[in-house]
Amino acid sequence: VAEETSGKTGGxxxxxxxxxxxxxxxxxxxxxxxxxxxxDADGSVFPKGVPWVRYHGAYKGLHIDLVxxxxxxxxxxxxxxxxxxxxxxxxxxxxxxxxxxxNAGTAGGFKAKGxxxxxxxxxxxxxxxxxxxxxxxxxxxxxxxxQTFSTPNLLKEVNLKVGRLSTGxxxxxxxxxxxxxxxxxxxxxxxxxxxxxxxxDLLSVPAICVKAVTDIVDGDKPTAEEFMQNLIAVTxxxxxxxxxxxxxxxxxxxxxx
Amino acid sequence: VAEETSGKTGGxxxxxxxxxxxxxxxxxxxxxxxxxxxxDADGSVFPKGVPWVRYHGAYKGLHIDLVxxxxxxxxxxxxxxxxxxxxxxxxxxxxxxxxxxxNAGTAGGFKAKGxxxxxxxxxxxxxxxxxxxxxxxxxxxxxxxxQTFSTPNLLKEVNLKVGRLSTGxxxxxxxxxxxxxxxxxxxxxxxxxxxxxxxxDLLSVPAICVKAVTDIVDGDKPTAEEFMQNLIAVTxxxxxxxxxxxxxxxxxxxxxx
Numbered sequence: 001v002a003e004e005t006s007g008k009t010g011g012x013x014x015x016x017x018x019x020x021x022x023x024x025x026x027x028x029x030x031x032x033x034x035x036x037x038x039x040d041a042d043g044s045v046f047p048k049g050v051p052w053v054r055y056h057g058a059y060k061g062l063h064i065d066l067v068x069x070x071x072x073x074x075x076x077x078x079x080x081x082x083x084x085x086x087x088x089x090x091x092x093x094x095x096x097x098x099x100x101x102x103n104a105g106t107a108g109g110f111k112a113k114g115x116x117x118x119x120x121x122x123x124x125x126x127x128x129x130x131x132x133x134x135x136x137x138x139x140x141x142x143x144x145x146x147q148t149f150s151t152p153n154l155l156k157e158v159n160l161k162v163g164r165l166s167t168g169x170x171x172x173x174x175x176x177x178x179x180x181x182x183x184x185x186x187x188x189x190x191x192x193x194x195x196x197x198x199x200x201d202l203l204s205v206p207a208i209c210v211k212a213v214t215d216i217v218d219g220d221k222p223t224a225e226e227f228m229q230n231l232i233a234v235t236x237x238x239x240x241x242x243x244x245x246x247x248x249x250x251x252x253x254x255x256x257x
Numbered sequence: 258v259a260e261e262t263s264g265k266t267g268g269x270x271x272x273x274x275x276x277x278x279x280x281x282x283x284x285x286x287x288x289x290x291x292x293x294x295x296x297d298a299d300g301s302v303f304p305k306g307v308p309w310v311r312y313h314g315a316y317k318g319l320h321i322d323l324v325x326x327x328x329x330x331x332x333x334x335x336x337x338x339x340x341x342x343x344x345x346x347x348x349x350x351x352x353x354x355x356x357x358x359x360n361a362g363t364a365g366g367f368k369a370k371g372x373x374x375x376x377x378x379x380x381x382x383x384x385x386x387x388x389x390x391x392x393x394x395x396x397x398x399x400x401x402x403x404q405t406f407s408t409p410n411l412l413k414e415v416n417l418k419v420g421r422l423s424t425g426x427x428x429x430x431x432x433x434x435x436x437x438x439x440x441x442x443x444x445x446x447x448x449x450x451x452x453x454x455x456x457x458d459l460l461s462v463p464a465i466c467v468k469a470v471t472d473i474v475d476g477d478k479p480t481a482e483e484f485m486q487n488l489i490a491v492t493x494x495x496x497x498x499x500x501x502x503x504x505x506x507x508x509x510x511x512x513x514x
Contacts, residue, residue, distance in 0.1 A: 049461050077394045083452050086340045087347050130387050132427035134481045141332045170389040174433040195340050204306055224391045
């Protein structure tokens with residue numbers, strides 16, 4: 001608990017600034033519009049040369065920074081995955097000193113664990129499924145399981161599903177990934193959550209994830225195809241859920257979440 | 258070339274400061290002793306709370322910063338892998354403005370590609386083998402292949418082998434990893450190189466890797482066992498090679514490497 005409250009806001013004071021980390025532009029832009037945020041024009045808080053984008057503004061009195069890792073400079077696609085999201089989270093926390101980090105995005109869901117397309121989850125735990133290091137203790141480091149910040153009141157108020165999230169750098173799932181995801185007892189899988197939570201933990205900022213299901217991993221359809229088909233529609237469900245979460249957070253302290 | 262020389266030192270001026278990024282304490286400490294470096298006591302250049310360690314000093318007139326991601330705060334093992342090394346490289350480049358980044362460490366080698374235990378490689382290219390994203394262009398982003406900084410004169414002078422390096426977060430190798438490593442045409446595999454090179458590229462600092470082979474991936478012995486058996490002995494070969502590389506670099510410009 002001490003760690004969770006060592007930021008600039010104590011756990012019992014109202015949250016004044018939140019950082020929303022989102023991996024894809026398609027997921028980010030509707031929320032930018034919804035919260036009425038403005039893009040950093042010049043004088044970016046990030047180093048010269050990085051493609052990272054920051055939007056910011058006041059929404060109902062709450063300061064929101066929304067960051068997105070931008071398009072890869074050479075290839076022009078969203079800079080997804082753990083390395084980009086970890087770097088962006090690190091630089092953003094350093095520059096913006098948020099009271100709370102929210103990693104919002106899409107995820108694959110397991111129907112065997114009850115997930116359906118458009119479901120939105122608030123994961124209780126995050127872990128990695130593609131960091132296999134079969135040496136004692138290193139194995140646990142690789143899995144990197146950690147709890148997200150506990151928000152019992154938020155869960156009572158906002159209609160979100162609870163489950164565990166497993167993170168890896170691949171959109172597909174190898175048999176080894178699948179075994180690790182099972183071992184992680186995960187209901188959903190993504191490509192950033194555990195990395196964002198790791199960095200937030202390192203810098204003693206509480207973090208939660210909000211993840212909407214775009215595809216069923218243990219279903220019949222190829223993941224990439226199903227993901228692309230559902231991305232836009234599911235983003236609407238994600239945006240609504242993130243808005244409800246932010247509305248709930250606004251005016252409350254960390255302890256009241 | 259423009260990108261490679263946009264740091265504080267132009268490509269034609271002598272290199273004045275180098276950053277050596279090393280994932281494991283066992284690999285780092287002999288070099289700290291060899292170069293006569295001192296650990297940052299207080300007033301660290303890194304944020305409060307992170308386990309990252311910086312050693313620094315002047316070696317034959319060249320300023321060297323050697324950084325190591327430290328022991329995981331909860332688990333007490335070296336913070337290996339792409340996320341930690343990317344974060345450490347990012348924060349170190351921001352704080353220390355090096356002219357050149359050297360990622361030194363151990364690697365697994367493929368005997369089918371000519372690698373033997375204790376061989377030291379200066380990889381020409383790096384790429385990832387555990388970031389499979391089967392969507393056009395995203396697939397290339399996931400692989401993240403890039404050239405290291407070209408050092409033809411260094412290769413003539415110092416006895417190092419050349420090959421391609423493939424990076425992933427697992428010590429072991431799944432069949433999917435193996436297929437990607439083959440596609441990357443890699444002779445050696447590690448857990449940090451491509452992530453360090455990605456960050457250096459993002460911040461326009463030239464980067465090279467120096468990797469010593471601790472285990473034969475396509476051999477008979479289990480990787481973890483062979484790695485642990487050979488780590489100390491191979492570290493001696495790594496340290497000698499890094500010293501020769503640093504001695505060669507000292508007094509030269511980037512263009513002379």
